[in-house]
Amino acid sequence: MEDTVLNPTSSPQSSNRRAVRFDDAQIIIGLEVHVQLDTDSKLFCGCSTRFGEAANSQTCVVCTGMPGALPVINQRALELSIRAGLSLNCQIARSTKWDRKNYFYPDLPKGYQISQFDQPICGPGHLDIETSDATGQARRIRIERAHLEEDAGKSIHDESSRRQDSKIDLNRTGTPLLEIVTQPDIRTAAEAKAFLSELKLILNYIDVSDCNMQQGNLRCDANVNLHIPLGDEQIATPIVEIKNLNSFRAVERSITHEAQRQFEAWQEHGLTIADAPKQTRGWNDHTQTTTLQREKEDSADYRYFPDPDLIAVKIEESQIQEIESQLEQLPADLRKLLAEQYNLKSADASVIVSQGRGVVDYFLKVADGCEDSKIANNWIGQEVLRQLNESNQTIEQYPVSPQQFTDLLKLVIAGTLDQTRGKEVLNAMVADCISPEEAVQQLGIKPVDNNELVSLCEKLIDENQDVVEQIQSGNGKAIGMLIGKARKINPNANPGLVKAMLSKMISA
Amino acid sequence: MTLSALNADVIVDQLNAGEVTATDCVQHFLDRIQIHNAELNAFIRVSESALEQAEAIDQRRKSGESLGSLAGLPIAIKDGICVSGQPTTAGSKMLENFSPPYDATIVERLKSADAIIIGKTNMDEFAMGSSTENSFFGPTNNPWATNRVPGGSSGGSAACVAARLAPVAIGSDTGGSIRQPASFCGITGLKPTYGRVSRYGLIAFASSLDQIGPMTRTAKESALLMSVIAGFDPRDSTSSKEQVSDFLTGLETPLAGLRIGVCRDHLNEGLDVEVKTKINDAISVFKQLGANIEEIELPQTKSAIAAYYIIAPCEASSNLARYDGVRYTFRAQANDLEEMYRNTRGQGFGDEVKQRIMLGTYALSSGYYEAYYLKASKVRRMIKQDYDEAFKKVDLILGPTTPTPAFKLGQHTQDPLAMYLADIYTVSANLAGIPAISVPVEPSSTGLPIGLQLQGRAFEENTLLRAAHQFQNETLWHTASPSEPWRTQS
Numbered sequence: 001m002e003d004t005v006l007n008p009t010s011s012p013q014s015s016n017r018r019a020v021r022f023d024d025a026q027i028i029i030g031l032e033v034h035v036q037l038d039t040d041s042k043l044f045c046g047c048s049t050r051f052g053e054a055a056n057s058q059t060c061v062v063c064t065g066m067p068g069a070l071p072v073i074n075q076r077a078l079e080l081s082i083r084a085g086l087s088l089n090c091q092i093a094r095s096t097k098w099d100r101k102n103y104f105y106p107d108l109p110k111g112y113q114i115s116q117f118d119q120p121i122c123g124p125g126h127l128d129i130e131t132s133d134a135t136g137q138a139r140r141i142r143i144e145r146a147h148l149e150e151d152a153g154k155s156i157h158d159e160s161s162r163r164q165d166s167k168i169d170l171n172r173t174g175t176p177l178l179e180i181v182t183q184p185d186i187r188t189a190a191e192a193k194a195f196l197s198e199l200k201l202i203l204n205y206i207d208v209s210d211c212n213m214q215q216g217n218l219r220c221d222a223n224v225n226l227h228i229p230l231g232d233e234q235i236a237t238p239i240v241e242i243k244n245l246n247s248f249r250a251v252e253r254s255i256t257h258e259a260q261r262q263f264e265a266w267q268e269h270g271l272t273i274a275d276a277p278k279q280t281r282g283w284n285d286h287t288q289t290t291t292l293q294r295e296k297e298d299s300a301d302y303r304y305f306p307d308p309d310l311i312a313v314k315i316e317e318s319q320i321q322e323i324e325s326q327l328e329q330l331p332a333d334l335r336k337l338l339a340e341q342y343n344l345k346s347a348d349a350s351v352i353v354s355q356g357r358g359v360v361d362y363f364l365k366v367a368d369g370c371e372d373s374k375i376a377n378n379w380i381g382q383e384v385l386r387q388l389n390e391s392n393q394t395i396e397q398y399p400v401s402p403q404q405f406t407d408l409l410k411l412v413i414a415g416t417l418d419q420t421r422g423k424e425v426l427n428a429m430v431a432d433c434i435s436p437e438e439a440v441q442q443l444g445i446k447p448v449d450n451n452e453l454v455s456l457c458e459k460l461i462d463e464n465q466d467v468v469e470q471i472q473s474g475n476g477k478a479i480g481m482l483i484g485k486a487r488k489i490n491p492n493a494n495p496g497l498v499k500a501m502l503s504k505m506i507s508a
Numbered sequence: 509m510t511l512s513a514l515n516a517d518v519i520v521d522q523l524n525a526g527e528v529t530a531t532d533c534v535q536h537f538l539d540r541i542q543i544h545n546a547e548l549n550a551f552i553r554v555s556e557s558a559l560e561q562a563e564a565i566d567q568r569r570k571s572g573e574s575l576g577s578l579a580g581l582p583i584a585i586k587d588g589i590c591v592s593g594q595p596t597t598a599g600s601k602m603l604e605n606f607s608p609p610y611d612a613t614i615v616e617r618l619k620s621a622d623a624i625i626i627g628k629t630n631m632d633e634f635a636m637g638s639s640t641e642n643s644f645f646g647p648t649n650n651p652w653a654t655n656r657v658p659g660g661s662s663g664g665s666a667a668c669v670a671a672r673l674a675p676v677a678i679g680s681d682t683g684g685s686i687r688q689p690a691s692f693c694g695i696t697g698l699k700p701t702y703g704r705v706s707r708y709g710l711i712a713f714a715s716s717l718d719q720i721g722p723m724t725r726t727a728k729e730s731a732l733l734m735s736v737i738a739g740f741d742p743r744d745s746t747s748s749k750e751q752v753s754d755f756l757t758g759l760e761t762p763l764a765g766l767r768i769g770v771c772r773d774h775l776n777e778g779l780d781v782e783v784k785t786k787i788n789d790a791i792s793v794f795k796q797l798g799a800n801i802e803e804i805e806l807p808q809t810k811s812a813i814a815a816y817y818i819i820a821p822c823e824a825s826s827n828l829a830r831y832d833g834v835r836y837t838f839r840a841q842a843n844d845l846e847e848m849y850r851n852t853r854g855q856g857f858g859d860e861v862k863q864r865i866m867l868g869t870y871a872l873s874s875g876y877y878e879a880y881y882l883k884a885s886k887v888r889r890m891i892k893q894d895y896d897e898a899f900k901k902v903d904l905i906l907g908p909t910t911p912t913p914a915f916k917l918g919q920h921t922q923d924p925l926a927m928y929l930a931d932i933y934t935v936s937a938n939l940a941g942i943p944a945i946s947v948p949v950e951p952s953s954t955g956l957p958i959g960l961q962l963q964g965r966a967f968e969e970n971t972l973l974r975a976a977h978q979f980q981n982e983t984l985w986h987t988a989s990p991s992e993p994w995r996t997q998s
């Protein structure tokens with residue numbers, strides 16, 4: 001099933017179309033993001049939402065759609081939705097209701113999904129994203145709405161069996177999803193990715209969702225079309241919804257591919273938004289292309305109507321205020337804080353903030369403790385993040401407490417430890433879960449007194465006359481060789497002090 | 509007097525006093541079912557464990573344990589209400605082999621009051637019907653005239669109480685499904701306020717209209733059952749937190765000064781002459797009891813049937829979507845998924861159910877939603893406003909339960925509209941969410957029962973029960989029983 005060709009490719013219009021360049025086209029993107037809320041239990045029953053349990057082990061009469069069973073709303077899901085809405089600058093509905101979306105599917109036990117049609121819990125809002133374009137300006141992506149709904153189950157098709165049995169796992173059925181819908185404000189695939197990254201970060205920060213994409217806790221559909229200048233006109237291509245994108249990379253690549261495909265299709269036959277209904281395409285990760293899905297799925301009439309088993313939810317101003325007062329700073333606030341009050345470069349601030357609330361808290365404690373945010377950033381932004389990455393740990397699992405890290409950095413700042421020795425101390429602290437003092441002792445680090453330093457330098461000059469001559473003849477860099485030798489003889493010798501003393505002696 | 513002639517409150521007293529054992533009591537009604545059910549088809553199934561439960565209760569009583577308020581009382585339950593581990597079919601082939609793994613809230617409450625579920629009663633498939641002719645398990649016959657219908661959809665419950673195959677029963681009422689069969693079978697049936705009794709475990713027909721209620725010989729027995737089944741249930745979001753009083757107290761408070769409204773429109777066109785006469789006689793009785801009769805108007809109720817037959821099928825079309833052959837239902841043979849859906853639903857549902865699913869699906873479709881569902885919802889609000897206005901002037905509204913006494917089996921099966929009109933006086937209470945009760949008045953000259961309907965303010969079941977109880981003390985029409993062997997009536 002491929003697109004039908006209406007206009008012959010050799011018409012005069014067609015040659016006009018051929019003259020347009022892809023770069024002149026504007027990509028218009030809107031996203032629909034499904035986020036699984038971090039509740040212990042499902043949206044309308046008490047079943048657990050834990051991932052990866054035995055199939056159908058987390059079900060009850062309600063979420064399997066048994067005759068006579070009735071749904072009861074999970075208050076926690078409402079709270080988390082309000083929290084998410086507030087963080088996305090959304091208007092929170094004072095009254096929100098439940099609607100049934102009717103369709104048949106084997107993994108939809110009731111034959112309808114409980115969702116929200118015309119009174120979503122979150123109304124219009126926006127999210128500002130940082131872009132890498134020349135202006136460096138933040139881009140504001142408007143949010144149209146966010147509504148709560150229950151997830152469906154999972155169909156498992158056993159192709160190996162000769163009967164090609166299909167099986168259904170209803171563990172996921174009824175888990176709460178928040179569907180966040182943007183306005184078509186996104187203009188590039190990179191912006192779409194940036195929007196999703198920021199959204200994911202925010203939802204992580206406010207403990208609304210872990211957004212684990214491998215587990216399907218964040219899923220995305222993208223609506224894409226092109227605005228193409230043709231003469232004095234602006235042509236819009238038919239809108240395509242790309243379904244079920246389950247990685248940031250899939251989002252980015254599918255949009256890039258789809259834009260190109262739409263442009264070529266338009267050049268080919270000139271169909272515009274007025275000629276064709278919205279189409280649904282699926283992203284194929286193997287072929288890296290979008291392919292047309294069955295038309296039938298587009299034309300479904302869901303026969304939405306208010307769910308008579310549930311009552312409208314009234315949300316009091318006081319409840320919203322309480323949730324708002326519990327909200328901690330969002331990533332954007334923290335980036336600003338780190339840049340303005342801790343004098344971090346905005347790129348450095350972003351790195352710290354993107355690691356999550358825990359790393360930010362760690363940084364703030366260390367920076368405040370050692371009173372040097374630059375050094376704190378250098379050490380945390382590089383050493384700590386590298387170590388966490390290598391050991392696949394979270395900051396909460398990191399064996400060095402902020403206080404111990406502060407003590408370490410104080411030794412570095414005081415010059416007691418140079419960078420290299422400091423890192424050795426840190427490694428020992430991580431490896432053996434010990435304090436900086438214990439690590440210093442374990443490594444045998446002790447200060448070198450001045451007489452010792454003098455005799456060390458005299459010895460080096462005596463034994464390395466050739467190097468001394470190089471230095472005297474203007475090769476300043478050669479002094480590094482002497483410093484290296486000094487460290488071999490006595491690892492505690494401070495390279496800075498050695499260098500200063502050597503320079504003084506050689507030039508004297 | 510034999511046990512079957514006694515009222516439930518008297519049976520409970522005798523059980524408590526040790527004058528009769530629960531085992532004897534249950535055995536007595538099981539014997540009656542054994543003798544009469546073949547002819548009446550009131551029960552789809554008798555509970556296999558009823559005797560065992562009765563013995564257990566006798567044992568507990570013997571050992572001095574304190575027992576629930578209905579200890580040892582047999583009760584029949586409409587087969588649209590889930591009883592754990594017992595087949596619960598809603599009168600449909602679709603659920604022929606379905607045994608729910610859980611108890612409906614009202615079943616849980618009856619069990620903890622130590623009542624004994626004696627069996628599951630016949631009903632129109634998924635409660636869709638007014639004659640119990642739409643049951644996969646065959647029609648139920650009216651014990652007053654076995655060639656006539658018992659009404660529906662709770663026809664099995666009504667017939668088994670009228671024939672004394674069980675002292676009391678539970679039904680459900682979406683547009684009159686308790687009151688209309690109560691009227692046809694000469695018993696008392698109460699549809700409580702929407703939200704008064706939990707719907708958890710009631711197989712849904714139309715969720716915004718469905719309500720479970722008692723079907724008994726006397727108003728006092730209904731009060732006895734209501735005291736057990738009513739009250740807030742956290743598992744039903746539409747159940748009310750409104751305070752539940754003891755429905756038995758205040759039954760004797762005199763009716764002097766009670767204001768009863770009569771809507772003249774409901775006593776004219778289309779009403780059987782004899783029904784009209786008997787209802788007017790009943791009005792005189794209430795006057796004698798000290799009530800003031802006042803004329804009221806309910807102008808929007810003329811649209812009630814139209815609104816009801818949009819809203820109920822719309823909700824039903826969605827509520828019945830779960831019967832798809834994938835999980836617990838009947839599953840037809842098929843080569844692929846779509847064929848499986850088609851065959852399962854094509855073969856598993858009866859004609860009336862399919863008709864209503866199609867009606868509702870159509871009315872909810874895009875392009876028709878506003879004209880049908882939304883408009884019907886507006887009418888529904890206006891009907892409710894009519895009642896709000898009326899209840900400023902009066903405490904109760906009195907009228908006939910049905911336009912005619914029980915019709916003959918097969919009489920309306922080819923004429924759905926005539927069948928739908930059997931609900932003309934009852935659907936408004938469901939649309940408005942208010943309580944209503946049907947009680948027997950003087951039977952027709954040919955001996956068919958006729959029902960009087962009283963409607964009350966939301967959550968004022970007490971007033972309904974009190975008026976019905978005193979009417980019954982005064983008239984004794986409710987004490988009439990069909991004669992055995994059962995007769996026909998041309």
Ligand SMILES: [Zn+2]
Pocket residue numbers: 042045046047058059060061062063064174
């Ligand atoms: Zn569940």
